[in-house]
Amino acid sequence: MSTTETAALAQAPAHADVPRHxxxxxxxNGRWAAARGLPRGEGHRRGVEALRKVVRGAGELGIAxxxxxxxxxxxxxxxVEEIGDxxxxxxxxxxxxxxxxxxxxxxxxxxxxxxxxxxxIVALLNEAEDLTRDNTRMTLVVAFNYGSRQEIAxxxxxxxxxxxxxxxxxxxxxxxxxxxxxxTSGIPDPDLxxxxxxxxxxxxxxxxxxxxxxxxxxxxxxxxxxxxxxxRAVDEYARRERRFGGLAxxxxx
Ligand code: FPP
Numbered sequence: 093m094s095t096t097e098t099a100a101l102a103q104a105p106a107h108a109d110v111p112r113h114x115x116x117x118x119x120x121n122g123r124w125a126a127a128r129g130l131p132r133g134e135g136h137r138r139g140v141e142a143l144r145k146v147v148r149g150a151g152e153l154g155i156a157x158x159x160x161x162x163x164x165x166x167x168x169x170x171x172v173e174e175i176g177d178x179x180x181x182x183x184x185x186x187x188x189x190x191x192x193x194x195x196x197x198x199x200x201x202x203x204x205x206x207x208x209x210x211x212x213i214v215a216l217l218n219e220a221e222d223l224t225r226d227n228t229r230m231t232l233v234v235a236f237n238y239g240s241r242q243e244i245a246x247x248x249x250x251x252x253x254x255x256x257x258x259x260x261x262x263x264x265x266x267x268x269x270x271x272x273x274x275x276t277s278g279i280p281d282p283d284l285x286x287x288x289x290x291x292x293x294x295x296x297x298x299x300x301x302x303x304x305x306x307x308x309x310x311x312x313x314x315x316x317x318x319x320x321x322x323x324r325a326v327d328e329y330a331r332r333e334r335r336f337g338g339l340a341x342x343x344x345x
Contacts, residue, residue, distance in 0.1 A: 109330035111283035113157035114150060114322075115233075115305070117297055118143065120289025120313030127313075133177040138315035140181050144189065147232060149319030151196065153326060157231045157279060161297050165205065165239030179213060182236065186216045190223065197229030203275035204238030205246070233279060240299035247273035276301055284329045286322075288314045306332045 118139055125135030143160060150158045163178055170178075193200065200220040209217075217236065250273055254260035271277065281301045285294075290311045294302060308325040310317065333341045 110154045110326060111306075111329055112155070113159070113280050113282045114155050114284045114286065114326075115159035115161070115282035115298055115302075116146070117161045117285070117287040117291075117295065118314040118317075119287055119291055121315060123289060124313035124315045132174055135313075135315060136174075136177055136181055140185055142315050142317050143185075145318050146322055147193070147198070147230075148196075149322050151198070151230045152319070153323065155230065155326075157233060157282075159203075159233035159235060159279075159282060159298070161235045161238065161295075163204075163236045163238070164296060165237060165242050166296065179210070182213065183216060186220050190220050193220075193232065194224050194227065197227045198224060199227040199229075199231045200224045201231055201233045201279065202236055203233060203243070204236045205242060206237070209237060231279070233276070235297070238275070239296045240294075241296055243275050244270075244300060246275075271300070274300060281305065283334075284308060284325065286310060286325050288312055288317050304334065304336050306334065 121135035121139040122132045123135075124138065125132050128134075147158060162182065167178065168175065190200075200223075202217045202221060206214050206217065217234075220234075247270055251260065251265055251270065255262050255265075276298070279301075281303065282298060282305045284307075285298070285302055285305045286308050287293075288310045290309065292307075292309045298305075306329050308328050310321060310325060312321055336342050
């Protein structure tokens with residue numbers, strides 16, 4: 093094979109059937125650390141390193157949307173030091189990595205509840221979205237302080253308020269409309285949801301959006317997940333037949 097052909101192959105998406113949107117539950121940081129006698133915070137720190145590799149790898153594979161579950165509404169029940177570690181990592185991730193993400197054409201979207209977060213965190217999240225708004229190579233959706241039930245409840249509350257104010261007739265509320273009130277409005281539903289660490293549940297993540305997603309559960313803890321593991325999950329996805337409630341196989345995007 094010529095050098096030109098090799099270079100072209102390296103740039104082409106590795107699979108014809110690459111999912112347009114991959115969402116990841118990055119689980120197992122604590123167990124990864126415990127297995128090595130390290131503090132949980134070290135697991136999260138190594139988790140951010142894995143995240144960097146996976147964002148880059150997803151771009152190389154031609155994945156258009158990557159959503160990561162980085163802090164759930166339920167994570168507030170963790171010890172205060174661990175919450176501090178996770179918030180510290182988010183601060184550092186945005187401060188250190190935003191310029192590179194921007195240079196690489198990554199658009200950042202943040203989903204989740206911002207009310208109640210410390211003001212410097214909100215400012216960083218806004219800065220990341222504002223700076224990268226017009227990028228088109230890939231969208232990184234950061235689910236931070238996110239819970240699916242809370243997201244749906246917020247959407248319902250806004251719609252109820254419009255009805256109460258006389259600005260909307262209740263009969264106009266349907267699934268298509270409600271979807272536009274979710275944090276993820278404008279983002280296609282995930283084709284593939286990956287959860288690491290061997291756990292097999294959704295944990296209040298994208299419950300509405302996951303209606304027809306394919307699930308791949310990976311036995312690795314998140315800090316050990318890398319581009320090769322992502323490719324294996326994408327390969328497994330490519331072997332699935334998606335019917336969206338119908339009879340014939342369809343493509344998701
Ligand atoms: C689950 O591992 C992981 C989390 C609760 C947070 C994921 C966060 C990161 C990878 C780093 C932060 C990301 C950003 C963008 C700042 P776990 O602690 O539940 O692991 P365990 O189930 O083994 O205890």
